[in-house]
Amino acid sequence: GSEAHVEDFDFSFEGPFGSYDTNQLQRGLQIYTDVCSSCHGLKFVAFRTLHDEGGPHLPEDQMRAYAEFYEVFDETLFDGEGDFRTATPADHFPESQLSTAPDLSLMAKARAGFHGPYGTGINQLTKGMGGPEYIASLLNGYHEAPSCAPEDFDGHYNTVFASGGYPDECKDEDGAHMYPGSWIAMAPPLFDDQLEFNDGHAADVEHMAQDVAAFLMWTAEPKMMARKQAGLTGVIFLTVLSVLLYLTNKRLWAPHK
Ligand code: HEM
Numbered sequence: 001g002s003e004a005h006v007e008d009f010d011f012s013f014e015g016p017f018g019s020y021d022t023n024q025l026q027r028g029l030q031i032y033t034d035v036c037s038s039c040h041g042l043k044f045v046a047f048r049t050l051h052d053e054g055g056p057h058l059p060e061d062q063m064r065a066y067a068e069f070y071e072v073f074d075e076t077l078f079d080g081e082g083d084f085r086t087a088t089p090a091d092h093f094p095e096s097q098l099s100t101a102p103d104l105s106l107m108a109k110a111r112a113g114f115h116g117p118y119g120t121g122i123n124q125l126t127k128g129m130g131g132p133e134y135i136a137s138l139l140n141g142y143h144e145a146p147s148c149a150p151e152d153f154d155g156h157y158n159t160v161f162a163s164g165g166y167p168d169e170c171k172d173e174d175g176a177h178m179y180p181g182s183w184i185a186m187a188p189p190l191f192d193d194q195l196e197f198n199d200g201h202a203a204d205v206e207h208m209a210q211d212v213a214a215f216l217m218w219t220a221e222p223k224m225m226a227r228k229q230a231g232l233t234g235v236i237f238l239t240v241l242s243v244l245l246y247l248t249n250k251r252l253w254a255p256h257k
Contacts, residue, residue: 004141004181005159006130006133007136007137008113008114008127008130009136011214011217012214013214013224016228016231017228018228019225019228020214022057024211025055025057025215026056026199027208027211027215028056028212028213028215028216029050029056030195031215032104035190035194035195035212036212038097039098040096040098040101041101041105042093043105044106044219045093045105045219046089046092047067047070047089047090047093048089048090049222050063051063056218063089068086068087069087070091070093070094071086071087072085072086072087104216105220107131108216108217108219109129109221110220111131112134113131113132113134113137114127114129132213132217135209136209136212139208140160140205141159141181143157143158143159145183146178146179148167148169149167150167153165153183156184156185156188158181158184160180161184163182164182164183164184164185165182165183190208190209190212192204
């Protein structure tokens, strides 16, 4: 069929009790830094948040040293003309270096991996929205182009990317796509054993794709752990309150029954 397939990866942060895996977020940060940042920005993410608990949780000195790798343009310098200076923890990651590459700060929330069936959204109730699954699947989604496509067709064939170019030669007589996905402008960014991780974790494309997708889930929802904690506290509170109100109600009405 021509439906793009997004794999339902098991991420540690799924479900009401799920939480980010600190090591995975640190590997994802490393992948973003060494690979993705040459094109994509993270303009909504402040360096200081890399130190936050519930996030990559870098030790403070490492977070500071990380920020100092970057140069930012500061409009207040040089008598208002602006100048570059070393970044501090209060600064944000730079914007995309390549104008056609979208900023990735919120990408894990901007895309859905799961839809349907038949527009009901039930798959999103059971599996989640699938933003990180979409990103991990996209990075794993590069395949040899089907033979109907002209050799010089612009882009890279990806079975998960839905909104790219698509050669007429690969459409049937009704104009329907005969193959899933489309042609994306991003060349496959990951390859096996491209990086080495301090925690010794596997560095094949499949695992790195999940690690960087988890990291991008954190950039899109940095307070997820606090949100789940508050939700759980709320549910426990309401449960206790319900029991107390039930008992109060019984006692108030007891003399009249
Ligand atoms: C698009 C992730 C590396 C260039 C995208 C999209 C994602 C993504 C999620 C959006 C797809 C969509 O719109 O649904 C990543 C990650 C990377 C990475 C996680 C590192 C592992 C790179 C690199 C380059 C690049 C190194 C440049 C050499 C682009 C471009 C697009 C894009 C040009 C737009 C594609 C299009 O609309 O056809 N990337 N990317 N990316 N990326 Fe990357």
